[in-house]
Structure formats: structure tokens, C-alpha cells
Amino acid sequence: MRGMNPDRRTPARRLAAPAGVLAAVAAAFAYVGAVDPKEPGHYPVCPLLRFTGLYCPGCGGLRSAHAVVHGDLPAALHANALAVAGYVCFAVVWTVWVVRAVRGRPLRLDPPPASLWTAGALLLLFTVVRNLPFGGRLHP
Numbered sequence: 001m002r003g004m005n006p007d008r009r010t011p012a013r014r015l016a017a018p019a020g021v022l023a024a025v026a027a028a029f030a031y032v033g034a035v036d037p038k039e040p041g042h043y044p045v046c047p048l049l050r051f052t053g054l055y056c057p058g059c060g061g062l063r064s065a066h067a068v069v070h071g072d073l074p075a076a077l078h079a080n081a082l083a084v085a086g087y088v089c090f091a092v093v094w095t096v097w098v099v100r101a102v103r104g105r106p107l108r109l110d111p112p113p114a115s116l117w118t119a120g121a122l123l124l125l126f127t128v129v130r131n132l133p134f135g136g137r138l139h140p
Contacts (some may be wrong), residue, residue: 002131011101014102014104015098015102018094018098018101029068029069032065032069033065033066033069033070036066037062037063037065037066039132043062046059053136055130055131055140057127058083059140060080060083060101060139060140061083063075063079063080063140064076064077064080065083065087066079067079068087078137081126081138082123082126096130126138
């Protein structure tokens with residue numbers, strides 16, 4: 001669709017991609033909500049945790065999603081606060097995408113390099129702190 005004027009597409013066509021992404025994310029959350037990550041055998045074990053004993057930034061993400069689906073925000077934050085922040089960021093970006101699609105405008109994500117470096121630094125800091133003795137509150 002390169003070169004196509006987005007204003008000429010029908011609203012249904014403009015909303016097809018955001019709707020598809022939402023359907024995929026909703027299906028993933030529905031599955032994680034139905035199949036408890038705390039029960040062994042349903043999901044793969046984090047290789048970093050298995051082989052080194054260190055928590056990666058994603059450790060606890062499935063338990064966090066499971067808790068979100070069941071409406072338990074404190075448990076979700078305890079399992080992986082960074083994942084919860086990611087869910088909120090996804091919701092905001094998806095909403096902006098839908099609003100822009102309805103208005104016939106493309107979604108342009110062009111964050112400044114400083115924002116990307118800051119996000120990377122926060123991810124690294126979260127990972128390091130959750131693996132230090134005083135970071136026990138960040139363990140999944």
C-alpha cells in the first residue's frame with residue numbers, strides 16, 4: 001500500500017491492522033489467563049534463570065499477565081512491574097494508532113535517540129537491581 005493515500009481507504013480498511021494486533025494480543029492474554037504460568041509444564045522455563053539463576057527483565061512476565069487478566073494489579077506488579085508498564089505503553093500506543101487510523105493519518109513512531117537510550121538504561125537498571133540482594137522486592 002506504499003504510495004496509497006490513506007484518506008481514500010475506508011475506515012474499516014484503516015482499522016484492519018490495529019484490530020488484528022488487538023485480536024492477537026487479546027488471544028495471547030486469554031490463553032495466559034486460562035493456563036496458569038505457576039503450574040509447571042505449560043510454558044518453557046527462562047533459560048537465563050535456569051542456567052545462571054539470574055532473573056532476566058522478562059522473568060515473571062507471564063505471571064504478571066495472568067494476574068492482569070484476573071484483575072489482580074498488586075500481584076501483577078509484584079511478578080514484573082516492568083511488564084505492567086509495558087502493557088500500559090502498548091495500550092497507549094494502540095489507542096493513538098486507532099485514533100490516527102480513524103482520522104486517516106498513519107502512525108509514526110520516531111522516538112528520539114535519547115528516549116531509546118533512556119528506555120534501554122531503565123531496562124538494564126531494572127535487570128541489575130532485581131538480581132541484587134536488596135532488589136528482592138523485584139523478584140517474580
